[in-house]
Amino acid sequence: MTYLETAAEFYREVAQTPQVGLCCVQSTPLQLPGLKVPLAMQEMNYGCGTTVHPTELANQPTVLYVGVGGGLEALQFAYFSRRPGAVIAVEPVEAMREAATRNLEIAAQENPWFDPSFVQIYAGDAFNLPVADAAVDVVAQNCLFNIFEPEDLTRALKEAYRVLKPGGRLQMSDPIATRSIPAHLQQDERLRAMCLSGALTYQDYTQLIVNAGFGQVEIRARRPYRLLDTLTYNLEENLLLESLDSVSFKVSIPEDGACIFTGKTAIYAGTESLFDDGAGHLLQRGIPAAVCDKTAAKLAALKPTEIIVTDSTWHYDGGGCC
Numbered sequence: 284m285t286y287l288e289t290a291a292e293f294y295r296e297v298a299q300t301p302q303v304g305l306c307c308v309q310s311t312p313l314q315l316p317g318l319k320v321p322l323a324m325q326e327m328n329y330g331c332g333t334t335v336h337p338t339e340l341a342n343q344p345t346v347l348y349v350g351v352g353g354g355l356e357a358l359q360f361a362y363f364s365r366r367p368g369a370v371i372a373v374e375p376v377e378a379m380r381e382a383a384t385r386n387l388e389i390a391a392q393e394n395p396w397f398d399p400s401f402v403q404i405y406a407g408d409a410f411n412l413p414v415a416d417a418a419v420d421v422v423a424q425n426c427l428f429n430i431f432e433p434e435d436l437t438r439a440l441k442e443a444y445r446v447l448k449p450g451g452r453l454q455m456s457d458p459i460a461t462r463s464i465p466a467h468l469q470q471d472e473r474l475r476a477m478c479l480s481g482a483l484t485y486q487d488y489t490q491l492i493v494n495a496g497f498g499q500v501e502i503r504a505r506r507p508y509r510l511l512d513t514l515t516y517n518l519e520e521n522l523l524l525e526s527l528d529s530v531s532f533k534v535s536i537p538e539d540g541a542c543i544f545t546g547k548t549a550i551y552a553g554t555e556s557l558f559d560d561g562a563g564h565l566l567q568r569g570i571p572a573a574v575c576d577k578t579a580a581k582l583a584a585l586k587p588t589e590i591i592v593t594d595s596t597w598h599y600d601g602g603g604c605c
């Protein structure tokens with residue numbers, strides 16, 4: 284069996300016998316007016332954060348959702364688009380497709396605005412998405428890509444890039460590791476399937492996103508996720524996993540490198556009313572301006588005594604320097 288087959292087998296099991304809390308995080312579930320999430324769907328919430336960002340889902344976007352699970356986020360995306368075929372869900376595990384279909388039928392009974400035709404579920408996987416090039420506004424995946432080994436993750440990211448329209452967004456939530464996960468855990472296929480041992484470091488994860496062609500990455504949230512403790516996981520030191528919510532844009536990569544926004548701002552504290560770096564960044568004296576990490580580093584190096592750069596908040600959702 285390959286590790287991908289082990290993962291499919293694991294999700295067949297948890298489609299048939301839900302594991303409440305398999306991937307859950309300490310955050311308030313998204314509540315939307317007029318949206319009732321069926322209990323069976325809540326019990327199959329296998330996401331480790333959220334990929335649904337309500338302020339960014341205007342104009343009924345077409346969403347391709349990879350790894351449908353119990354259908355929770357497919358339903359949440361459908362809430363914003365409300366038209367047949369608005370959400371295209373791709374799922375290789377038959378039992379999971381059946382569970383999601385059942386859950387969405389219950390959702391239709393509990394939500395007068397929802398029709399099951401809004402979500403179309405296809406057999407398929409992250410490496411061969413069943414849509415044409417540049418066809419969708421959003422690709423979303425929650426707690427799936429961390430399962431993939433780096434070469435497969437690269438394939439999945441490139442496939443997401445292919446199907447996105449120019450300017451389209453890849454919305455993801457995944458565990459990341461605060462240091463490299465030792466090989467004996469990475470090779471444990473069941474732990475990998477459970478989203479506990481395939482996670483990359485923040486640096487490696489974001490680098491692979493950029494390598495796939497995404498010119499701008501925005502971090503929406505970063506929280507503690509799970510502790511791999513010394514005793515249970517045969518480690519010399521405890522290893523903290525975090526959960527990272529991100530949105531990556533299909534825009535070209537600037538010549539001096541991709542823009543990664545982590546919530547930093549730059550504040551000009553010099554004697555003039557305005558500072559212009561000549562590269563498109565105007566800082567008004569005393570007013571924080573949101574900047575990507577690349578620009579933050581450049582500005583700090585340019586004027587070490589006059590420009591203050593604030594720390595990453597790990598929550599960024601607008602404005603920017605690029």
Ligand SMILES: C[S@@+](CC[C@H](N)C(=O)[O-])C[C@H]1O[C@@H](n2cnc3c(N)ncnc32)[C@H](O)[C@@H]1O
Pocket residue numbers: 287290291294295306327328329330331349350351352353354355356373374375376379407408409410424425426427478
């Ligand atoms: C951790 S669950 C997350 C489910 C859902 N995103 C959620 O938030 O509840 C991973 C999902 O991806 C599916 N999956 C497994 N391997 C896959 C692959 N190669 N391509 C696409 N989906 C896959 C699993 O069957 C499962 O439904």
